[in-house]
Amino acid sequence: MKMIRAFIRPEKEQEVVQALEGAGFPSLTKMPVFGRGKQKGLQVGPVHYDELPKMLVMMVVNDGDVDRVVNLMMDKSRTGFVGDGKIFISPVEAAYTVRTGEAAL
Amino acid sequence: MKEITAIIRRDKLPETKKALEDLGFPSLSIQSVDGRGKQRGMVCNNDLDPDLPESFCTPAKLKPTPATYALVHALPTVALFVPKRMLTMVVPDDLVTKIVKSIISVNKTGKTGDGKIFVSPIENAIRVRTSETGGEAIA
Numbered sequence: 001m002k003m004i005r006a007f008i009r010p011e012k013e014q015e016v017v018q019a020l021e022g023a024g025f026p027s028l029t030k031m032p033v034f035g036r037g038k039q040k041g042l043q044v045g046p047v048h049y050d051e052l053p054k055m056l057v058m059m060v061v062n063d064g065d066v067d068r069v070v071n072l073m074m075d076k077s078r079t080g081f082v083g084d085g086k087i088f089i090s091p092v093e094a095a096y097t098v099r100t101g102e103a104a105l
Numbered sequence: 106m107k108e109i110t111a112i113i114r115r116d117k118l119p120e121t122k123k124a125l126e127d128l129g130f131p132s133l134s135i136q137s138v139d140g141r142g143k144q145r146g147m148v149c150n151n152d153l154d155p156d157l158p159e160s161f162c163t164p165a166k167l168k169p170t171p172a173t174y175a176l177v178h179a180l181p182t183v184a185l186f187v188p189k190r191m192l193t194m195v196v197p198d199d200l201v202t203k204i205v206k207s208i209i210s211v212n213k214t215g216k217t218g219d220g221k222i223f224v225s226p227i228e229n230a231i232r233v234r235t236s237e238t239g240g241e242a243i244a
Contacts, residue, residue: 003225017184021145029112029140030186058138060223091225096205098113098212098219 001092001105003060004069007035007085008077010055016076017057023072028059039082054085060092060105106227106243107201109208111192112140113220117212118190124211125194130204132243133194139186144217146185187218195227195243 008016013030020028034051041050061069070087078084095105113121118135125133167173196204205222212219232242 001223003223014184018182021184026145027140027142029138029189029191031136031138031191060221092223093107093226094205094224096209096222096224098111098209098222099215099217101209101213 001060001062001095002066003058003090003092004066004073004087005090006057006073006077006087007033007054008057008073009079009083009085010053012077012079013055013057016073019072019076020059020069023068025059025061025065025069028057030058031056037083037086042083052083060095062105106195106230106240107198108193108195108225108227109201109204110223110225111208111212111220112138112189112222113192113208113212114214114218115188115190118192120211121192121208124207125204128200128204128207130194130196130200133192136191136193138189138191140189141184141186142218142221146187148187148218189220195230197240197243 006016010032017028017030020026033054033056035054036051041048042052043049057073059069066089070089073087094103096103097105111121122131122133125131167177192208194204201224205224208222229238230242231238
C-alpha cells in the first residue's frame with residue numbers, strides 16, 4: 001500500500017474528490033494547510049504573500065492503483081500556473097479498520 | 106521506527122490518549138481533519154440519536170418521475186466530509202502491534218466511521234533540543 005499526499009488548490013478540492021469518487025476511490029482525508037514553494041510565496045504588486053492556503057488530500061491506496069489516482073489528481077487540479085501543488089507518495093506497511101479490527105484497507 | 110497514523114472519532118480522543126498514556130506512550134500529535142470512507146461521508150442518524158429506528162438510516166427514495174429526475178440532476182453534487190481527529194505517533198518497531206491493538210480496542214463501536222490506522226516506516230528521528238538521532242530521539 002502507498003500513502004498519497006497531494007497539496008492542491010483549495011478551490012479544486014471538490015472537483016478532485018468527485019473525480020476520485022467516480023473512479024472508485026471515495027475514501028480520503030483532507031486538511032487545510034499553509035505553505036510555499038520554489039517561488040517563495042506570491043508577489044501581487046507591492047504585497048508579498050509568504051504562505052498560501054492549500055488543501056492537503058491524504059489517501060492510502062493499493063500499489064496497483066497509485067498511478068491511476070495520481071494521474072486523476074493531476075488532471076483535475078492542474079491550471080498551468082505556479083501554485084498547482086505537489087504530490088508525494090510514501091510506503092505504508094499495514095492498514096487496520098478499527099470497526100472490524102482487520103488488517104485490511 | 107514506525108509511524109502510526111490513526112484517524113478516529115472526535116469523542117474518543119480523551120479515552121485514546123488515556124489508553125496510550127497507560128501503555129507508556131504519552132507523546133503524540135493531534136490534528137483536526139475532515140474525512141470520508143467507503144460510505145462517502147454519509148453519517149447514520151443512529152450515531153447522533155441512538156433511539157432512532159434503523160430505518161431512519163437509509164436515504165429517502167424519491168419516486169422516479171421526470172420532475173424528480175430533473176431536480177436531482179439540476180442540483181450540484183457536493184462531496185460530504187465527516188470531522189475526525191488524526192493522531193500521529195512515532196514508536197519503536199516492537200511495540201507497534203501493542204499500540205495498534207490498544208487503539209482498536211478503545212475506538213471500536215461496531216458502527217461505520219470508527220476510523221483507520223496506518224503503519225508506515227520512518228527512516229530517522231531527531232530530537233531538536235539535544236540533536237539525538239534514531240531510537241534515543243523517541244525514547
